[in-house]
Amino acid sequence: MIPKSSLLRRREFLRGLGLLAAGGALAPARPTSGQEKEVLPKHITPETLRAVVKGLDYLAGAQAEDGSWITGGGQAYPVAMTGLAGTAFLAHGNSPTRGKYSKAVQGAVEYLVRCSTATGLITGPGQDSGQPMHGHGFALMFLACAYGSITKASLRNQVADAIRKAVTLTSQGQSSAGGWTYVPGTGDEGSVTVTQVQALRAAHNAGFLVPKAVIDSAADYLEKCRTPEGGIRYSLLSGGGPRLPISAAAVATLYNAGQFDSPIATDCLKYVWDQFRARDEWSKGGAHDYYAHLYASQGFYMAGDAYWDAYFPKTRDQLLAMQAGDGSWSGDGIGQVYGTSIAAIILQLPFKYLPVFQR
Known part of the structure; x- marks a missing residue:
């Protein structure tokens, strides 16, 4: 001893x-x-750490008394923003009881538990502007990632119950084609599909039962949405060419599903990588640049050093240059909470605090 x-x-x-x-x-x-x-970690500088802390300080200051984020763009999507902001704090190594931002994490956990409904859908009164499944996915991922660090027995039991019901809701809300859309059980499209798969992966990591058939069906859905270019279209029935943000999300999702070496993952990674290399600017030519970077960064990080070494230093410097004086980033026209949460998550990937973002 x-x-x-x-x-x-x-x-x-x-x-x-x-x-x-x-x-x-x-x-x-x-x-x-x-x-x-x-x-x-590699490519993380003291300036990067200062920017992250400044961003997290902004998020902590913007949190409402009930634990949600309803300013800085959060008023329309409080559940989604709370899930994303909470994840940014977890990526810094915080838990509901430990770390500089433990109070913020605790508040986010308690708020989202209160948003767990009898059906299993995690949503608020406004249902995130009538499109609850994005928020449901981000909330489930956050709660699953936080679950293992919750020490208070009563709260841990509440979170476990919310996670189990949410996994059931997601599983039952999958379309016959294998995807999900903004309202459970009403269709499918790419961006909601990827949030559900990543949330289910986090729940699986936390020890909860996730039906393998649901994950396999989701991977098949992305396969059916593949275009000749190697990317992923908006939805199975939408037609048209590949969408870069959804293709980037698909790479991370396929890796979450364990399909690191599948032909679709290989082709999709190549498509996304070629598109990112074609433009040095932060903007990749669309209105969803933060969303695209959130998932592309995960895909490149899990794909290995050759991709990460080429992607991250440039992206890091672009993010540091775009940070506002109050520590925030404003993202994709949604607001500061969204942009700041995503920027902080990207900049903290090398710290490996969250298994859901790791290979």
Whole structure:
């Protein structure tokens, strides 16, 4: 047994290096002079860390008393924004009881538990402007990622119940073609489909039962939406060419489904990579650039160093240049909570706090 005095000395040493949070949890790596190469993940600079903290400070300050985000674009989609903002805090290594932003995480968990309905749909009174499944997906992913760190028994039981019901709702809301759309059981399209698959992957990681047939059917749906260019169209019945944001999301989704080496994943990654290389600017020529980067960053990170080394340093510098003075990013015309959450998630991928974003 290690003497108590030795443990206390070790804690003080780690805290002095910035590696131990006040609550005793390992904190996100913070470099001291001369230690950047040893402490920070590849391509993460001290400037990156400062930008992330500034962004998270903005999100913490924008959180409403009930734990939601209803400003900065969140008023139309409070459940979706709460799920995304909460995920950004988890990506920093916070939990409901540990870390600088533990209060924000706790508030987000409690708010989304209250949004869990009898049907299993996680939604608020306005149902995220009548399109609840996006919010449901982001909320389920966040709750599943937070579940393992919840220590209060009563809250943990509530979250487990919400997750189980949400998994059932998602499974039963899948269309006969294998996808999902904005309202459960009413059709299918690509962007909602990817949020459901990633949420189910997070629930599986947390130890909840997820029917394999649901995941397999979703992967088949994306296969049916593939275009000759290798990308993914908007929906099975929409026709037309590939949509870059949905194609980027499909790469991450297929990896979440375990299809790292499948022909569709390989072709889709090539299509997305070629499109990203064709334009050096942050904007890739559409109105959903933050959305495209959110998923493309995950796909490139899971695809390996060759992709990540070419993608991340440039994207990192673009994000740092676009950050507003108050720490926020404004994304895709939706608002600051959306943009800031996505920017913070992208910039923190190398810290590997969330298994759902890892290979």
